[in-house]
Amino acid sequence: MRAFTYLTPSAPTEVVEMLDAHAPDARVIAGGQNLLLGMKDRSDSPAFLVSLGGVSELEGVRAADSGELVIGAATTYATLARMEFTGWHAEIASVCGNLADRPVRTMGTIGGAACAADPRYDIPALVTGVGASLEVLSAQGVRTIEPSDFFLEGGGTSLQPGDLLTAVRFPATEAFTTVVFEKFRQRVFDAALASTVLALRVGDGVIEDLRLTVGATTPRPTVCVTSTAGLIGQPVDAIEPVLVADAAAIEVLGPETSNDPPHLRYQRELIKSVTRRALIRATAIPRS
Ligand SMILES: Cc1cc2nc3c(=O)[nH]c(=O)nc-3n(C[C@H](O)[C@H](O)[C@H](O)COP(=O)(O)OP(=O)(O)OC[C@H]3O[C@@H](n4cnc5c(N)ncnc54)[C@H](O)[C@@H]3O)c2cc1C
The missing domain is CATH 3.30.390.50 (CO dehydrogenase flavoprotein, C-terminal domain)
Incomplete structure (x- = not known):
């Protein structure tokens, strides 16, 4: 693995500033379950890792006024699996509690899974399946992206260097x-x-x-x-x-x-x- 500098921001804006300052050689690291495998086999060799570990604003779940369920990008599978959601939102907890194994669920995040965009992963299918939207912060401000524009037809995502996925917004319980x-x-x-x-x-x-x-x-x-x-x-x-x-x-x-x-x-x-x-x-x- 190539040597790297580990950066520890505490706010989403700081993450974006660090990504911009070190583009294109910086990567966000959330749970590391995907990124570290790529760094070990050298398919990815970033010089800077920008950790979401201390960015508490990106963790947790809240209900928006619209009724949407807003899940912070750095929320782990294990946290979501423990949630007592109502209505169809319970399926989100079920998906997160039934994938991989305990160590991966403890470290892996919903945002990391979306950004990794591996077609075998469950989150891209779930996000697309219910028409959730993805909230992204960059130096230009916040934008909301629909799954069909986030996940590219040929694989990967439309995220650009300097983009930070901040949340996944799931439709209200009434939607389904x-x-x-x-x-x-x-x-x-x-x-x-x-x-x-x-x-x-x-x-x-x-x-x-x-x-x-x-x-x-x-x-x-x-x-x-x-x-x-x-x-x-x-x-x-x-x-x-x-x-x-x-x-x-x-x-x-x-x-x-x-x-x-x-x-x-x-x-x-x-x-x-x-x-x-x-x-x-x-x-x-x-x-x-
Ligand atoms: C043994 C094993 C078994 C697995 N089994 C399953 C399974 O059954 N089902 C399944 O769905 N998945 C499975 N996975 C994959 C797992 O879900 C993902 O590796 C994990 O969720 C990725 O999340 P992370 O937080 O660890 O992402 P990271 O590895 O930290 O990041 C992944 C990528 O996304 C980028 N990134 C992360 N967060 C953000 C953000 N907020 N904004 C912008 N970019 C970001 C990173 O720079 C990196 O490129 C398995 C993985 C392992 C190792």
């Missing part, structure tokens, strides 16, 4: 009746080979909103549009999990052909499986 996250795990790493987020709002038994997002199989999570077309306004019983899941696999990976290589056939089956599971779980949840 239920949100279900399902994934098929890699045996050794625990991250997803395929994942699905289903965000559903039902009123009087009728689907008012439905977002189906497939993660881990494309460079950024894919929001499925054609496979769920026509479902809004239908009774919730109209959802046919097998048909929707089959259509989602085609939407994400393209039509099946007899020349498909084995890994593509495998991915296709995984998408169908996790999507079916999410649909079945979501539609089975009793709602008032």
Whole structure:
């Protein structure tokens, strides 16, 4: 690992000043669970690490006046897993409590996972799946970015040197009746080979909103549009999990052909499986 200078700011503005002062050779370090692996294998060799460890403003959870749940970027998975959220926000705690292992959950942060933007990670899929927005501070001020502009189609994020992700803003509890996250795990790493987020709002038994997002199989999570077309306004019983899941696999990976290589056939089956599971779980949840 290349030698580096470790900087310890105490406020978000100080982080941005340090990133700017040492661009392009400075990186934010949150939990280090991703960054340090890259530094060890020398795929990344920053000369300055700007730690979020002492920036308490970036930690914790608050409700905005809009009803949004605002989670500070440096909030760890372990903290979120312990939260007693209401409504569909409980799925955020469940996702954070069920990934990786205890050491990774203790150190890893929601913001670090979003910025790492590894398609196998759960947070990019969840953020995209529920249409959360990402709040970013730079020397130019604060801006809010939608997931489709934050996660780039070819992988990575639209963050620029000097940008600090300060918070992830999740929609209010009223936005969805239920949100279900399902994934098929890699045996050794625990991250997803395929994942699905289903965000559903039902009123009087009728689907008012439905977002189906497939993660881990494309460079950024894919929001499925054609496979769920026509479902809004239908009774919730109209959802046919097998048909929707089959259509989602085609939407994400393209039509099946007899020349498909084995890994593509495998991915296709995984998408169908996790999507079916999410649909079945979501539609089975009793709602008032
Ligand atoms: C053994 C192991 C198992 C894992 N299993 C899973 C799993 O099952 N599911 C899953 O989803 N993930 C899994 N992960 C990945 C894990 O979720 C991420 O490594 C971790 O959450 C990254 O967060 P961090 O705080 O450690 O980020 P860091 O490593 O500190 O940072 C990651 C990147 O984001 C940048 N960054 C961090 N915070 C900010 C910010 N606020 N603003 C701007 N840039 C920022 C850093 O500069 C760096 O480039 C696993 C990791 C390990 C090591």
